[in-house]
Amino acid sequence: MNNNKQILTVLALLALSGSVAHATDYTWRGGTPASWSVASNWEPTGVPGPNDSAVINRYVSLGGNITVSNLTLTTGGGLQNGNLTVLGTMNWLAGEISTASLTIPSGGTLNLSGSELKDFHLASFTNSGTVLWTGTGALSLMGTPIVSDGTWDLQTDASLLWWWGDASTWFRNHGVVRKTAGTGTNTIGLPFHNHGTMEVQSGTVLFNGGGNGTGLFQAQTNATVDFGSRGYTDAGGLRLTGAGLHRWTGGTITLNGPAEADQVEWTGAILAGTNSLRGTVTWTSGTINGAVSVASNAVLQVSGATEKGLNSGVLTNQGLVRWGGTGPLKFLAGAVANAAGGTMEIVDDLSFINWWPNGQFYNAGLVRKTAGSGTNSFTVAFHNTGTVEVQSGTVAIGGGGTGTGVFHAATNAALRFTGEYTLAGAVDAQNLEWAVSSLRGTAVVSGTVLWTSGVIGSGAAITFASNAVVTLSGAGTKGMHTSVLTNLGLIRWASPGTLNLLGSPIVNRGVFEIQNDELLQRGWGAADQQTWFLNTGLVRKIAGAGTSIFGLPFRNHGVVDVRAGTVRFSDSYTQTAGALCLRLNGATDCARLCFDGNLPLAGSSLTVALAEGFMPTPGSRFDLLSFGSRTGDFAVMNGLDLGNDWWLDARYSSTNLTLLTRGDLPELSIQQAAPGVVVSWPVGFSTFKLTSSTNLTATNAWTLIPPPYETYGPNFQFIEPAPAGSTFYRLRRP
Template sequence: MKVKVTYLLLVVFAFFSSEQSKAQDKVWTGAVDSSWHVAGNWNPSGVPTSGQTVSMRGNTTPYPVITSSVTVRSVTINQYYSNPGDELTIRNNARLTVTYDFTLNGAGVLNIVNGHLEMTATQSGQNNLNLNSAQSVVNITNGSFTVGTASEDVDAEIIGTFNLGNGDFTVFGDFDVSNSDTFNAEDGTVIINGNSTINGTYNGNDGTTTFNGEVDVRSGGVLNLDSGTINFNGETFVGNSGVANLGTGTVFVNNNIEVKSGGYFNVEDATVTVTGNADFTSNGNLSIDNGTINITGNANLSSGGSFDLNDGNLNVGGDASFTSGGTVNAGNANIELEGDFTVQNGSNFNADSSTVTFSGDSTQTVSSNGDVTFYNVVVDSGAVLNTDGGSGNTIVIENNLVVEDGGGVDVEGDDQIDVQGEVQGDEEAVNSPNPFAVSANAPTLTTVAITFNKAMDEAISENTGNYSIRRVSNSASVSISNAVLNTGGNSRVVTLTVSTITEDVEYEITMNNLESEDGGEISDNHKKRFTKVGAVIFYSRQSGNWATNSTWSRTSHSGSAATSNPGNTNNAAIIVGDGDVVTIASSTSIVNQTSVQVNVSSTLRVGSAGILTTGSKSITGTGTFEVTSGTLQIGSSAGIASSGSTGNIRTNTRSFSTSGSYTYNGSTAQVSGSGLPSSVNNLTINNSSGVTLDNNIEVNGTLSLTSGVLIIESGNNLIANTKSIGSGKLRMKQTISGSNGWRLLSSPLSSNYVDLFDAITTQGYTGSSLGNAPVDSLQPSVLYYVESYPGTDN
């Protein structure tokens, strides 16, 4: 509560109180040392007490230092405005309590190193914090400065510089930063319970600021924020050339905000949430660099001013209205709207390359006094984009329209729609009484097919004069010799015969005077873009990762970086050249690529964590292919060869490391090939048609028999101490010469009698395949010995 005393009472009381206070005043002399608590440092002698007024009159050294808690009535630092001025320091967790005014004049300085200053306001309604000069300075390292109490307001006016450090600053009254003066929150915490007026500069820095009352940034005032947080709990105003610059921090406006009269609200990389409405009026301006502003209520731009959205994000939970001369420059922003969208009365919405998403849970109406142009439009599930149907306007979408499942577009009355790019998603959910071009493509280099949303009038549609085609990059025209409507089908497709076009070049069709069978009319200068996509080629432009855009160019080995890479693009021809080394360091497949070529002095490497799946494709060229420590998945029936033109790898130079891992996963029977090292890390067989090893091999890691049979030819050896067996099998072949005589035969695998002699004809003993009768006519064909029996020495 603030209490005001009438001027008459003040005059009657003034003489008595001033005479009494003079006797109580204490003036700092510093006659002994710098301690506040030494009587000899004061005139008259004695340490100040709670009812006394203390003054430091001007550069009286040594300056006083408070190291234990004290209470006084008032404090004036640098009473005579000297320069240099006096300084007061509070440290040692001491607390200075002031029950009336605290005044800092001229070049005076207050230092709170590790202490506290409290203005407890026992003199009701008469208490203030006054920094009275641009040279005045408050420095807080750690500690707190409290102005007023919960039951008594004390106002704080900042004239000079206030540096909060890591401290706390709390004001229970109003807060004012005067013109050309500065408050620096730094890493501290600020709580302002009254109203705030910023005519100077308030730097929120990296601290936390809470404004519980109204905030008015005006008259050239500036509010800045770095990475900190600002909470606006009352209404917020930025006007009269006031500016708010919000860096990378977080801002909560828990009320309405109004920016007007040349005010600027600049969201750099910050995230701003407004729970009320955001009104920009009378030349109020909003700019977003890369940040985000979320507005729960309505967003209004009226009577001049601008929204410059650049690469930012603007999300509006209510209606978005741009009226009476305001301009929106959407840039490359993402704009999400849950309510209606209005552009009227001389306002402009410049779509640039932005994306507008309609994400409400019901109908969202676009209202305008004329045509409205968007770049990209997305209609979320549950939302319906609706035109007002009032004055025959056209919704122009310069790029793509995406309609999610459950979303819709309703073009009302005489309104029209022109989607110049692609209609993606649920194109049947776009309802328009007037025709529009849904798609255009070039089946060949001399034909262009245009698909409309409804059946078209044959005679008008086949008039070539209603179409024109130009190349977007240079406006070169393309001649049209014929137009045919598919009357034998749904009468929605017009095929144009044109002069030869160029692959991978964008063209634009302009259509006029077209009508549907039911009399609907297409919009004037209705446009559609198309590209005849040609072969995709990736050239290595530097050594690097296969899945990194900057490794590749779409034009040449010295071209600019691509916007994609072979890791996320199919049907491409890939050329590693110009001495580059390209490393596969993640899961990669060339199964869906057109070709892979490695030129001389260049290398394609399967490195650590790399997995290359080849399928039936081969890697060719005069360069080098290497497997170092990655995994090569082999699909060729010929496996991998050490040289020659068979198998998946056919480069001039090939290096298959013993540290590599190899997987055979073809769809037909495979041989390992001469390129498989005699020692490998891991070997996996995953081919239901089987794989034949034609060399000796040692598996140092794990042999995985996932699917199919691994066949070891006679005379070859396999060493694999660690095995993982799924549905696969291992088959060892042994060749025995056909001449008469006995042969010693043992199983290289863990086996039993039945498996060992399966498919072998035996006789002359019980259990032989021919039986044992007559015993005297059949000589046993199998002899065995028991290894546990000791042998003889003769």
């Protein structure tokens, strides 16, 4: 047993001593090209083997599978026609490898050094060890693939060139490619397929040949990974990490799946695929062709003066998109979708342009303009089911769309609609400006709205809620076309120009306030039976010394209050228990109502108010109402008693109601006329009402004796056939 161990030990020592003894350093001395396997081509004579080192300075034909321990390829040298494996260290200073393969196994090292160009020509290179690139000379590949599951250490700014641009040249990394030195740029000009790790610790690595993969790209502080002119295709789960910068500068970046990105600068590439961005991406130029989603924890920062594009792509935001810079976003059949919970913040005055007629912008989250004193124009269709908030400048929506959400603009900011727009559902507005050609839909609008031009279009049914304040201003044409407007809030009609209604009724249950001397009419004339104004609220004229005209059927079941100028009803006027209010502003100035047709007064009331600081004096006269004809009298007249024994005497003619200020009082005459009494007073006091009482100490002692009263000569008279006991009579002033 011991003898066997001794024999094995001796054999092992012999083998070891033989290996050391036969390691030889060879230098090529043969011609160009000549065979590796010819011993006379080497100095010393022999053929390098797995334990040997070789120095080559001319072209050598491998002629088969060659393995050496170490090899140096220097100026004038080249390897051809075979397969070379270097187990230890290969120093490549210059020369080329053509029609041959090179393998660096695990534990081996390839040193690329020197300033001279090195060529792979119709060759292949497999690295499972380490490539240490320190020289400034470029490495050029023609028809040569590289497969590496080892390590590449770039300690230089030299370039990897794609000489022919052929499909058989590429770099597939399953290991680690790392740039550890050099503050400049390494250009990798061939397709780079990364399934391992690409790490840039210093300077920039520029990928100008495209590529694909699932691997990791890492850029450390002050370092950059630049996907250049040919872009990159993610095979699923691309990760761009580190405190440094990743650039998408050209070509097409195709992302298929979630893409983790700590810091990305997007400066010109086309972004394609179906993907989700996670991290921070800065977009200064480029185009979206795919389905790009910004994850809930991601930030897409848009900046710069260069235009960006949405071709057939969709940008969906679940995180934060910050729109900055002045470069427009052009939509070519593309769409932006801001999801519920997503925020799109506008910090500059860029525009969203409909370059092709299918561009869409959908907001279910928050779109907020926080900076920029100018205007953001949306000429794409804008659909809002979330919140649009303008804190600065103006947002102008002019490409149509639908709105069911909240529209809000702060003081000194504006949200303007131009073009055609459709509202639906409950719409909360604040400082909203309508300059639409046509507003459509069925909606309840609350908040503040400025209507500067446009019509409420065909089929629309718009309701202004009780908290709505809508101001019609500006010289733009306004009107309604086969639509319905219901007002529960406040409408201020302040704009110049006619308000035309075509087959469109207005129902006012709130306040319709007139601040001009303009015409509201049915534009199709008397044949239009669908246009009318129904008032069950308050119609009030507060400004304009001239005449405001309602040129359409007016149905009053509420209050018409004229405080300035004249309101004229040139079409039919009907009222049931309606109220008319007029103000006396001065000795020769009173508000007036004119009715071209018949004025029905039965069951209605009149209230006369005095402007602050004004008191009419006896003898002053006020022509309040004019009418083509009238039926009935006011059931109640309020405000005719001026106090201090002054009062307003209401006098009817066939076409007018006039108030005469008086300071005298009527004398009431009571005479017996068997079997009763006759109570009489002058007809000049026609607005006084007769009352009677049989118990002066009782609550509500006086009972109205309603008109009409008989006229007898110069007096009104009332005959009481059989007074009950002691009956007292008096006249009550209006």
